[in-house]
Each structure stands twice: as structure tokens, then as C-alpha cells.
Amino acid sequence: xxxxxxxxxxxxxxxxxxxxxxxxxxxxxxxxxxxxxxxxxxxxxxxxxxxxxxxxxxxxxxxxxxxxxxxxxxxxxxxxxxxxxxxxxxxxxxxxxxxxxxxxxxxxxxxxxxxxxxxxxxxxxxxxxxxxxxxxxxxxxxxxxxxxxxxxxxxxxxxxxxxxxxxxxxxxxxxxxxxxxxxxxxxxxxxxxxxxxxxxxxxxxxxxxxxxxxxxxxxxxxxxxxxxxxxxxxxxxxxxxxxxxxxxxxxxxxxxxxxxxxxxxxxxxxxxxxxxxxxxxxxxxxxxxxxxxxxxxxxxxxxxxxxxxxxxxxxxxxxxxxxxxxxxxxxxxxxxxxxxxxxxxxxxxxxxxxxxxxxxxxxxxxxxxxxxxxxxxxxxxxxxxxxxxxxxxxxxxxxxxxxxxxxxxxxxxxxxxxxxxxxxxxxxxxxxxxxxxxxxxxxxxxxxxxxxxxxxxxxx
Amino acid sequence: xxxxxxxxxxxxxxxxxxxxxxxxxxxxxxxxxxxxxxxxxxxxxxxxxxxxxxxxxxxxxxxxxxxxxxxxxxxxxxxxxxxxxxxxxxxxxxxxxxxxxxxxxxxxxxxxxxxxxxxxxxxxxxxxxxxxxxxxxxxxxxxxxxxxxxxxxxxxxxxxxxxxxxxxxxxxxxxxxxxxxxxxxxxxxxxxxxxxxxxxxxxxxxxxxxxxxxxxxxxxxxxxxxxxxxxxxxxxxxxxxxxxxxxxxxxxxxxxxxxxxxxxxxxxxxxxxxxxxxxxxxxxxxxxxxxxxxxxxxxxxxxxxxxxxxxxx
Numbered sequence: 001x002x003x004x005x006x007x008x009x010x011x012x013x014x015x016x017x018x019x020x021x022x023x024x025x026x027x028x029x030x031x032x033x034x035x036x037x038x039x040x041x042x043x044x045x046x047x048x049x050x051x052x053x054x055x056x057x058x059x060x061x062x063x064x065x066x067x068x069x070x071x072x073x074x075x076x077x078x079x080x081x082x083x084x085x086x087x088x089x090x091x092x093x094x095x096x097x098x099x100x101x102x103x104x105x106x107x108x109x110x111x112x113x114x115x116x117x118x119x120x121x122x123x124x125x126x127x128x129x130x131x132x133x134x135x136x137x138x139x140x141x142x143x144x145x146x147x148x149x150x151x152x153x154x155x156x157x158x159x160x161x162x163x164x165x166x167x168x169x170x171x172x173x174x175x176x177x178x179x180x181x182x183x184x185x186x187x188x189x190x191x192x193x194x195x196x197x198x199x200x201x202x203x204x205x206x207x208x209x210x211x212x213x214x215x216x217x218x219x220x221x222x223x224x225x226x227x228x229x230x231x232x233x234x235x236x237x238x239x240x241x242x243x244x245x246x247x248x249x250x251x252x253x254x255x256x257x258x259x260x261x262x263x264x265x266x267x268x269x270x271x272x273x274x275x276x277x278x279x280x281x282x283x284x285x286x287x288x289x290x291x292x293x294x295x296x297x298x299x300x301x302x303x304x305x306x307x308x309x310x311x312x313x314x315x316x317x318x319x320x321x322x323x324x325x326x327x328x329x330x331x332x333x334x335x336x337x338x339x340x341x342x343x344x345x346x347x348x349x350x351x352x353x354x355x356x357x358x359x360x361x362x363x364x365x366x367x368x369x370x371x372x373x374x375x376x377x378x379x380x381x382x383x384x385x386x387x388x389x390x391x392x393x394x395x396x397x398x399x400x401x402x403x404x405x406x407x408x409x410x411x412x413x414x415x416x417x418x419x420x421x422x423x424x425x426x427x428x429x430x431x432x433x434x435x436x437x438x439x440x441x442x443x444x445x446x447x448x449x450x451x452x453x454x455x456x457x458x459x460x
Numbered sequence: 461x462x463x464x465x466x467x468x469x470x471x472x473x474x475x476x477x478x479x480x481x482x483x484x485x486x487x488x489x490x491x492x493x494x495x496x497x498x499x500x501x502x503x504x505x506x507x508x509x510x511x512x513x514x515x516x517x518x519x520x521x522x523x524x525x526x527x528x529x530x531x532x533x534x535x536x537x538x539x540x541x542x543x544x545x546x547x548x549x550x551x552x553x554x555x556x557x558x559x560x561x562x563x564x565x566x567x568x569x570x571x572x573x574x575x576x577x578x579x580x581x582x583x584x585x586x587x588x589x590x591x592x593x594x595x596x597x598x599x600x601x602x603x604x605x606x607x608x609x610x611x612x613x614x615x616x617x618x619x620x621x622x623x624x625x626x627x628x629x630x631x632x633x634x635x636x637x638x639x640x641x642x643x644x645x646x647x648x649x650x651x652x653x654x655x656x657x658x659x660x661x662x663x664x665x666x667x668x669x670x671x672x673x674x675x676x677x678x679x680x681x682x683x684x685x686x687x688x689x690x691x692x693x694x695x696x697x698x699x700x701x702x703x704x705x706x707x708x709x710x711x712x713x714x715x716x717x718x719x720x721x722x723x724x725x726x727x728x729x730x731x732x733x734x735x736x737x738x739x740x741x742x743x744x745x746x747x748x749x750x751x752x753x754x755x756x757x758x759x760x761x762x763x764x765x766x767x768x769x770x771x772x773x
Contacts, residue, residue: 079736082736082739083524083736086523086524086525086739087524088524104523104739107523108522108523108525108739110523224631225717225719226716226717226718226719226720226721226722227717227718227719228717276628276631277607277611277614277628277630277631278631279628279630279631279632279719279720280607280628280630280631280716417738419737419738419739420737420738423733423737423738427719427721427722430719430720430721431720431721434631434633434720436633436721
């Protein structure tokens with residue numbers, strides 16, 4: 001976060017809190033001018049949002065504002081939401097957008113800043129604690145320079161995911177220590193990740209944890225699909241934790257550096273221990289493979305992990321262990337992978353004030369508590385961790401991992417042509433995994449490809 | 461005979477003569493009036509959007525917002541993009557391999573069906589199944605069959621017995637396009653079989669009887685009678701399948717999304733990416749116009765050859 005953004009965030013927080021004790025603010029009173037109005041919100045469907053849909057009627061009861069809350073799949077919500085805002089049709093008052101979309105939408109001028117709303121004492125809840133929203137995800141997502149566009153609503157994050165039954169098996173532990181000279185444990189460094197992947201990759205007929213394998217077993221599984229989100233962990237975990245990045249401070253591409261090459265090499269080497277179909281795997285396939293029990297470890301989105309590590313969803317429920325995604329040994333500035341997301345008000349909304357009230361309500365502590373009350377969820381507030389850990393003791397290890405992961409998650413840089421850049425990264429990263437390009441060749445090609453797309457690449 | 465004539469005569473005498481109807485039928489505008497609703501509909505739903513797309517292709521257009529006139533810059537951007545040429549190569553290779561295979565297998569299948577084989581009435585409805593499936597369903601079916609590590613066919617046969625050990629068809633840059641061709645052949649060959657079979661059933665029987673009386677053998681009958689008489693149908697179906705195959709989108713989207721890399725990225729898939737991923741509407745429109753021009757030229761040449769050389773139309 002730069003200084004300007006920090007000051008702006010601080011001022012916003014002060015403005016929000018300072019107005020606090022002056023009067024008893026309620027959603028009912030704030031929404032009185034908008035009673036009977038209907039707002040349309042487009043969101044992405046996952047088990048978490050289905051749960052959120054159940055509590056949206058509480059907002060309607062409190063405010064008298066009717067909410068047409070629509071859930072669509074990942075690609076539909078991106079395409080339809082963007083198309084609606086960019087075309088100016090205004091079917092949706094607010095659309096959930098991932099940080100990867102925000103640069104394009106801001107550049108097109110279709111997102112409505114909420115600066116004026118947070119200064120309006122009639123609209124803003126004086127007790128709304130903006131400083132409690134998890135950083136650096138929130139500020140890196142919601143601000144462009146010193147202008148606030150939204151709060152944090154969804155906090156997709158990646159975690160390290162391992163087979164605890166294998167990592168704690170006495171025979172495997174002994175064999176691992178004999179081979180590598182240190183104790184077998186969930187990976188916290190790239191070297192451990194690599195060694196565990198290599199150690200557990202075994203063909204059918206060999207023994208694994210005392211059982212004879214009737215099919216091949218793999219040491220690691222990750223996303224590898226072209227057109228999916230393969231680039232996210234490669235760039236945010238392997239490259240950034242190796243000391244590299246894709247842009248410099250001015251937004252110029254910086255792929256051709258030794259640090260980027262080192263990160264790419266680490267990622268590419270792991271493909272030797274991955275299932276042969278990894279080049280087809282999306283963020284949905286990875287948890288499926290882990291749930292089917294043919295891989296020892298993974299780096300995956302925690303909300304999809306929540307869909308697998310539960311009673312009835314996988315025979316391996318309860319056999320998993322979690323941690324923050326590994327990093328380069330000795331790396332000080334920890335980076336993790338994820339996709340902070342939020343509802344953004346469309347500039348073509350007919351009811352921006354009523355929509356702002358919904359955005360604020362969705363990020364309220366009490367709303368988040370209601371959302372997380374089942375013990376399953378991904379928090380957007382630091383204050384929610386205690387609630388979640390109490391309710392969801394069974395998965396406390398996963399929540400610990402989420403919390404640690406979120407400490408290193410920043411939103412995607414605001415690049416208007418991010419879709420082209422990520423498309424190029426996906427394509428080239430996959431070629432590294434498939435052995436078609438060396439890390440050096442890939443870095444050089446990406447530098448050339450991305451420079452041809454944009455230079456500088458960030459919103460100027 | 462007499463009775464019938466009497467009835468006809470009686471009907472003619474009693475039926476009111478609609479002179480207005482005759483007047484309109486004799487009018488030179490009558491045929492145009494009949495096709496007018498179709499022409500208006502086509503103009504609204506096809507021609508106007510196409511013209512609008514052509515107009516966009518000549519303007520700066522990003523994010524769905526149409527800007528200034530840009531001349532042919534969108535076309536220059538497109539033609540300078542290696543991905544466009546790659547997509548043309550992908551589609552060309554796809555069409556060049558898949559369509560002839562479907563055509564030949566369709567012809568052979570139709571000939572076999574024409575032989576009054578047993579259970580034909582049961583077999584024919586089954587042949588419809590692949591062609592009746594939506595491409596997206598076909599994609600999902602073959603994803604579950606050929607997906608690496610868990611696909612029913614790839615896991616149980618290709619990998620388990622080491623036929624394609626350590627790989628996955630749709631994850632392999634060398635095999636993915638051929639996997640897609642296989643799926644297309646699987647889906648559309650039955651359609652070709654049934655279409656050609658229906659065409660054969662509609663041929664007049666007398667020339668074939670005459671040929672048999674003259675002692676012609678099956679090969680002579682096929683090349684001298686069946687094939688020439690079927691030629692109009694073969695050309696029309698072949699042309700439609702060729703156009704359809706070039707436009708392939710759904711199956712690729714489900715099975716490879718254009719990957720690995722860009723090895724299976726067809727012009728339709730690239731057009732989608734230009735439009736809905738990159739929001740480069742001007743370049744996408746230019747792509748659509750270029751593809752249309754190519755097909756317009758190709759179909760006209762095809763039509764002229766078929767008309768003049770083969771007397772098809």
C-alpha cells in the first residue's frame with residue numbers, strides 16, 4: 001500500500017468512526033428514502049454464496065429494500081457482469097468482481113466510487129469498522145490511488161493441502177528422513193514441496209503407507225489448464241516468493257529477471273511429479289483429484305477445499321493437513337495467492353445509495369458473523385477469525401492456514417489489459433510445465449509478449 | 461369417368477370466381493410479396509447485425525464502447541497477430557482431416573445401410589444419438605472418457621496398458637487437436653450416414669434395374685449411377701459440414717479451451733476471447749468480417765465449380 005492510499009484509508013476510517021456516537025444510526029432509518037426500491041446484485045455461486053443468499057432477506061427486513069440477488073458460475077458472472085457494466089445496460093446495480101477484472105472496469109470508467117457515500121452521515125453506519133477488513137487484500141483491491149470503490153466481500157485464498165495420513169506414517173517418515181536427511185512434515189518451503197512431491201510419486205505396484213498401489217500415485221497436483229487460473233499460484237507464490245514480479249513500480253513488464261526464472265523453474269520441475277492430466281486441470285479439478293486420493297499434496301483454493309474436506313464429500317475427510325502456501329527458504333517478504341473480490345456499484349445503477357447500503361451491510365461484522373455461523377466460510381474481517389475458529393473446530397487447521405495465507409495476499413495490479421496478460425502467462429507457464437519451454441525461454445517470451453500487449457501496463 | 465367429369469363441371473359452375481386473387485397472382489410483385497416476410501426477418505436478425513459488425517470493425521471499439529473511425533487498423537491488428545494465423549491453421553487442419561473422414565465413412569455407412577441389413581430399423585434411431593447431442597454435452601461426455609488420470613477410457617485403457625503412458629490426450633500439444641477431430645468424427649459421421657442413406661433411398665429405381673439387366677457390377681453401378689445421381693446432395697451436405705466444422709467452438713471450449721498453449725484455438729474460440737476476455741470488440745469484429753469474406757469467396761467458387769463442371773445445381 002502506498003502512502004497516499006494509506007492516508008486515504010486512515011481518513012476514511014476516522015470519518016466513519018468519528019461520526020459514531022453522535023446519533024443512533026439504523027439501517028431502517030438510513031434506508032427510509034429507498035423503501036420499496038429493488039436492487040439487483042450479481043454474485044458468483046459457491047457453497048459460501050449460497051449460504052449468503054439465505055441471509056440476504058435479513059437486509060430486506062431491516063431496510064425495506066428489495067434485493068434481486070442472482071448467483072451464476074464463475075465465467076458467467078465475469079462475462080455477464082462485465083458485459084452489463086461495459087455496455088451501460090445497467091441491469092445490475094452491483095456486480096461481484098474479482099480483482100483481476102478491476103483494472104479493466106476502472107479504465108472503462110464503469111465503476112462508481114463510494115467516496116461520496118462514506119462521507120454521507122445518513123448512509124454510513126458510524127460503527128462500521130473499516131479498519132477491521134483484512135489487509136493487504138482490502139486496500140489493494142478497493143482503492144485506486146486515494147479513491148475508494150468498495151469494501152471487501154469475498155476473500156478467495158490459496159492454502160497448502162497435504163495428506164496427513166501419509167505425512168505422519170512411521171514407515172514413510174523413516175524412509176523420507178533417510179533419503180533427504182530431515183523430517184517429513186507439511187511443506188513450508190519450496191525445497192520441501194519438491195522433495196515431498198518427488199518422494200511420494202510412485203507407480204502402480206509399489207507400496208504407499210503399507211499398502212500396495214493398484215494405480216499410479218503422484219507427489220503433487222496443481223492447476224495447469226490454459227485459460228484457467230494457472231498463472232495465479234505460479235506468479236503470486238513461486239515467482240514473487242523467489243524475489244521476482246511481473247511489473248516494476250511504474251508498470252513496466254519485468255519477466256526477464258533471474259528471480260522470475262527461478263520461480264518458473266521451481267514450478268516447472270514439480271510437473272514431473274504431477275498427474276499426466278495436469279495440463280487440463282482447473283481450480284475445480286485439483287480438489288477433485290485430492291479428494292479421490294491420487295496425490296499427496298497440493299496448492300488449492302480454500303473454498304474448494306471446504307467442499308471436499310467434509311463428511312460425505314470425500315472418503316479422505318479428516319485425513320488432510322493444511323498450511324500457508326510454501327515460500328523460498330529464507331524469503332522475508334512472504335507472498336501468497338488469492339483473489340480478493342468485492343461488489344462494485346455500476347455507474348449505470350439507478351439506485352446507487354440503496355446499493356451502497358447493501359455493500360456496507362454485507363461487510364458488517366454482524367452480517368459476517370451470521371455468514372460464518374455454520375462454521376464454514378472465508379472471512380473478510382480480522383475480527384471474524386475468533387468466531388470462525390470457535391464454531392469450526394474440526395477445520396481449525398484450515399482456518400489457521402487461511403489466516404496465514406491472507407497475510408500475504410494482495411489484489412491483482414490494476415492493469416486494463418490484464419485478460420491478455422494473464423492469457424499469455426497461462427499459455428507460457430503451461431508450456432514450461434509440459435517441458436516445451438525452459439524457464440529462461442519462457443521468461444524471455446513473456447517479456448516480449450507482454451511488452452507487445454502493454455508497456456506500461458498499469459492504469460496511468 | 462362420366463360421373464367424375466360431371467362433378468368437376470358442377471364444382472366449376474358453382475364455385476365463386478375470385479378475380480382479385482387472380483389479379484394479384486398475375487402481378488409481377490406477387491412472388492416478392494410472398495417472400496417479403498422472410499426477407500424482412502432476415503434483414504432484421506441477420507443483415508443489420510452483420511452490417512453493424514462491419515461498421516464496428518472500422519472503428520475504435522474497446523469495452524463495448526464505439527469510438528472514432530479507425531479505417532482498417534483493426535484489420536491490420538488482426539492480420540499482424542500470430543494467433544489469428546495459428547487459429548486459421550488449426551481450423552484448416554481440423555476441416556481438412558475431419559470432414560473427408562466423416563464424408564467417406566458416411567458414404568460407406570449409407571451403402572451398408574442400403575443393403576437391407578437386419579435390424580436396420582433399430583439401428584437407424586441409434587445412429588441419430590451422437591448428432592442429436594448438443595456440442596456441449598458431447599464435450600462433457602468425452603471429457604469424462606478421455607480426461608487424464610480419471611477419464612474412463614484414458615485411465616482404464618490408454619494409461620493402464622501403457623498405450624499412451626504418462627500423457628493425456630487433451631493435455632498433449634501433439635494429440636489434443638487429433639482428439640478433437642476424433643470427437644467431431646464420432647458426432648457427425650452418423651449424421652452423414654443418415655443423410656446419404658436418405659438420399660440413396662430417394663433415387664429412382666428404374667436406372668438401377670436397367671443397369672442390373674445390362675449386367676453392370678456393383679462397383680460400376682456405384683460410380684456410374686449412385687455417385688453421379690447423389691452428387692447434388694453430397695456437395696450440399698459436404699459444404700454445410702465443412703462450414704460447420706470450420707466454426708467449431710463448443711467442443712473445443714469444453715475440452716481444451718484452445719489449449720494446450722494455442723494448439724487447438726479455432727477462429728471462433730479466438731473471437732470469443734477477443735470479445736469477452738479481452739473486450740477488443742473492434743478486433744473481434746474484424747475477425748468476423750475476415751472469416752465471412754473467406755467463406756463468401758470459398759462458397760461462391762465451390763458453387764460455380766459444382767454448377768458448371770458437375771451440373772449439380
